[in-house]
Amino acid sequence: MWTQLFEDTLEKENVKIEAFVSLFASHQARIYSFILSRIPNFSEADDVMQETSKMMWIKFDEFERGTDFVAWGVKIAHFRILEHRRTRKSQQKIHFTDSLDREIKDKAEKRQDKSKEYLAFLKDCIRKLSPQDRSLILLRYQQNLKVKEISERFGKSVQSIYQNISRVQGLLLFCVKKAVSLRVQK
């Protein structure tokens, strides 16, 4: 009898874990982007994401299956963000004004899930970059070098590397948007 109870409990827990992992894996990009939009600092956003995922797991029993997982996760993330700021863990220089923070929050909440094609379009657009620009993006994101490291390696000013990365990001955004709009037209 005890063994059966124990096995049933384990079974239920496994089903719960699978359900959570599946949902979380599908939607973590949206939740992380929500956090990053309000705490635009990778290191701090990572911390808040960790706290958020932990709280989502703890409260997963309260999540009503079939409802909007992202909306639920974003609400939890919102309060993790406030908590992060409140406890003064935040070293970030960028503190949006209250009204701007509200505007960003409202907008970020309403953003649509990026389609799976988004990543395919992004890869395609990276391939289309000039060799110089593509190299810069690879060093920054694939090799995960900090801008300062890139600038030190190549003897360029930090500012010029930032400006170039910003420029290339603009090109990529334009390229991806164009690809998405062409797909919609088709």
Next chain:
Amino acid sequence: MKKPDLKTRSQISYYLNLALEGLLTDEEAAQLNQLLEQNDPAQDFYLDLVEMNYALRKLDWTSGGLPVEADSGLEENLWTALAVYEKTAPAVEVEPTEEPAEKKKVSSPAPKVEKRISRMSIVMAITSFAALFLILAYVHLFPRVYPEATAVLLDSTEARWANPAHSLRAGDLIMNTDQTRVLLSGVVKVRSYLGPEVIVEGPAHFEFPEMEKLRLHSGRLYVKVPPNAIGYTVQTPFFSAIDLGTEFGVKVDVDGSGDVHMFSGKASIVSGSRGQTRESRLLNEGGASRILKDGRIRETLLNATAFVREIDSQRRVIWRGEPVDLADIVGGGNGLGTGLRGSAIDPEGAQWYEVSTIYTETWPGRKPSDETYQRISFNSFVDGVFVPNGETGEVIISSAGHVFEEAPPTSGTYWHGVTHWDDSKGRSIVLDGDRFGTPEKTALLMHPNLGITFDLEAIRENYPGRVITEFSAFYGVSDAYPDKKVQPSADFWILVDGQVKFKKLDVKLLQTGRIQIPISQSDLYLTLITTQGRENYSAESQHKGPTYNDWCVWGSPVLRLD
């Protein structure tokens, strides 16, 4: 929607990249704020960038035919530098990756072991399962409450807390594990986890134990629930109000009885304590219920101003649903009674002054040295003042350049400024038997020829989420001045964005009326004008001007909000 220009996009992108690495300076952060503030397209671009940064960071570089090494396309000197860096970089000790040689297995027959289960093991197993069961049962029966934020304080005004350790400032979180808070006085505005905004007025005992619920032990509060949070519940000792998409106020007396007043939408009221329902009732907009301690629910009258419905500490706004008083605004107030009665705005020099002595003496009519529209800088709700005279050309009546097309010819003279009248400082103003110029019934005294324009958009900013629906006022010529030898006669005009919405010409002594002008959300300027009546105007006459007893009054001039 127009996308931001290239310069703005570059700046946003540059600042974001700095921020992502934690290298943004305060000054740059402020500039980024400035670029994004109230700029929809810029915010969209910013969010696009954030999402792309995340995507690039998480991109699977090993699939999809992406190059996994940087091309040799960067400027040649960069790669030369990289080569030098690599040659001169300190050697990195690498751990050997080869697996150690597998140990040769020596096979030998394993000795046969007789399987025996000791009695001790069985006891241990049963004990372990029993312990596990108890743990599971405990967790189920006494679930651990994890501390988490259920609400955040948005604003407060003159809040005094019983326990200083419980005091809250804007941005502070309220946790589900917090003890009951006691607000001795003042008002606080809180946003619950799910979005409802709650305004609590001291003295009040309250807590936010769950996301979907708040508990009011005593005191009063106002709740505005957005559609996504329908079902939000205000629990009190003897009843609960369950929202069905509404705005409502709840008052709980010290003995636990209380009221629910429904300002919009519907709510369900359930009386009874400890899960025992005594009565329930659906309360509709405009209705109110009194819930007695024994659970009986009785109808009562809605009190439209019983609850604080909006606060803004910076603008000193504590709004209970009352209309915005334009006389109070002329007195330097926020429209809710904070202005100075007995003060005026004079078109001469566009100045604000106290009228303590002026009305006790004869104050001759005069012409302004500058006849053009006078912008007001010291009062954000008043756009400007002017002395109308259609004889001298276009009469501009707003900073946007609206023109008073029907402006009649006048003498161009006026008596006194636009005045927030104080009846305790001199004469009483009576219209149709009602006394105005009191704190309850304010009055704007506008002896011809005068005009004042209010900035509706600036007033709206004070009440976010509210709509100005109507301007209403009494108008008439008071008999405040004792000399009845000269018959007063004056014209009253109301214009919205330069369009005449109301005019009453040649209004005589004691002639009064009430007006209501609908205001739409797109209306920007409301203008009130008085001009001398036709009977007091004669181009040939030597006496050309308003009479000294043209005491033109706008009684209770208010804007109604919804």
